[in-house]
Amino acid sequence: MNLLLDTNILLFISRTRDTDSFVDFINPHNATLYISVASEAEIKSLALKNNWGVKRADILHDFLDGINIVEIGQSYVDIYAEIDAYSQRLNPNFKQYQFDTPRNMGKNDLWIASLAALLGLELITTDNDFDHLHNIFFPVRKILPENFRQFF
Template sequence: MREFIVADINVESITESYAEIDAYSQGRLPGKKGGFSARNMGKNDLWIAATGAVLKVVILTTDSDFDHLDGQYIRLKKIDVNSYR
């Protein structure tokens, strides 16, 4: 974690990715259905996923909110916080 990427989310590619991931998550993206129950992602999680998708970075998380996007839009690495206790 020596370097952090600061990304401006006010760019067209990230905004378009946000809209596509939101539609996909809700099961409303024509021609692209996932094998999961439709869900409404939180706005912040959508921005994180869209930014990660465009920048092609691995998203680190401790929860399962991004699981349905792994391999489809993002690369995901889950961290088990219990292993650090």
């Protein structure tokens, strides 16, 4: 299965000393990697606001130059609506939910989730923002940040 990287994975990539080893760690089966243009915008905004140094910015730009970046388009709209309504426990296509209270998702996370669902990608993340969508819309693989220590 091909992989979609959440923005927080890009943040870790920008900090690594060895990008190739880091990518091998998160992608041991050499699947095709994707990111959403929403993640690209989000990480570039973080870099600008936090005045990243040249070395860190270069690591990020080199990585982005070699990855598949998918634009947001009309084809996402219906699945975006489905995921947003599901997250709020208001999707009429679902009678039961595996969570008791609504899950408020950021708009960028909704676009990222929509891409994973639309293309059938496994989402790689370090946070809990997509847990309620796991194996409902797409698989989620969460990697704990402490598992990345060897790369810094």
